[in-house]
Amino acid sequence: MTGISVRGFAVASATAVTTVGAAVGVASGDEQGRSTEPVEVVAADATLLAEIPAGANAQLHTASLTQQAESQASAADADARRAAQEAARLQAAEDAHERRAEEERAEEERRAAEAAEAEAAAAEAQAASAEAAASAPVQSSYSVADVQALARQMVPADQFQCFSNIVDHESGWNYQATNPSSGAYGLMQALPGSKMSSAGADWQTNPATQIRWGLDYMDSRYGSPCGAWDFWTVNNWY
Known part of the structure; x- marks a missing residue:
């Protein structure tokens, strides 16, 4: 033209x-x-x-x-490419956020399941301990061997050695041991000894009651007898 x-x-x-x-x-x-x-x-x-x-x-x-x-x-074309790149970046960020959220949810579910299992195991151990203590015959006196036999029935097998280490250092397995200066009493040297009444009125004479109280204390404060023993080795008390 x-x-x-x-x-x-x-x-x-x-x-x-x-x-x-x-x-x-x-x-x-x-x-x-x-x-x-x-x-x-x-x-x-x-x-x-x-x-x-x-x-x-x-x-x-x-x-x-x-x-x-x-x-x-x-x-x-350049604008279209930039728009496509920005859309891809936003999508990738959203996908990453969703993956992190899923991982966090999975981790929370795993922890909740572990906590539930631990709680169930603790409840089972406590029930077994109470059953063993209830079935133990009441005696006028208990030898070290008698007390250790009760402890083996009541303390979980994987925790017994840690429990035994603490009792060895605190009372030498003498359920009537008394600290003359502080007044701490019993196998675990509870201070005051009367706090063991939460496990039974016969806390002064029945080593099974003292063992049950000691297990509850170690589990609630340190998570387990082995947790209590780890603390004891550092501080010489629990």
Whole structure:
């Protein structure tokens, strides 16, 4: 396309024909065709002709439009890529957040299950201890061997050695041991000894009652007899 206006071309053509016709009439000597008025040549629409890019100018104009279109397309592609990258980044962040939430939920469930198992095991051990203490015959006196036999029945097997270590250091397995300076009493040297009444009214004479109280104390304060023993080795008391 040269961009030449059709209207401008028609005006220019009509003007050319009028001009040629006037010239021919004069040359033929036709008096009737001759006019005493000067011939007015109407020029083509200057505005329309000025709008017409021709030749190399038209090619440059077309190339400029093409370059603009290509630049706009390239910018649109870049915007689309950036939008896609941002969407991918947001999706990845959301996926990571969901994975972390799932992992945290799984960890909480695992801990809850472990706590429930530990609680059930403690309750079972406590019930076994109470059953053993209840079934133990009441005697007027107990030897060290008798007391240790009761402890083996009442203390979980994997905790017995730690329990025994503490009793060895505190009372030497003498259920009537009394500290003359502090008043601590019994196998575990409870201070005061009367706190063992929570396990039974016969706390002064029945080593099974003292063992049951000692287990409850170690479990509640240190988690287990072995936890109590770990503390004892550092501090020489529990």
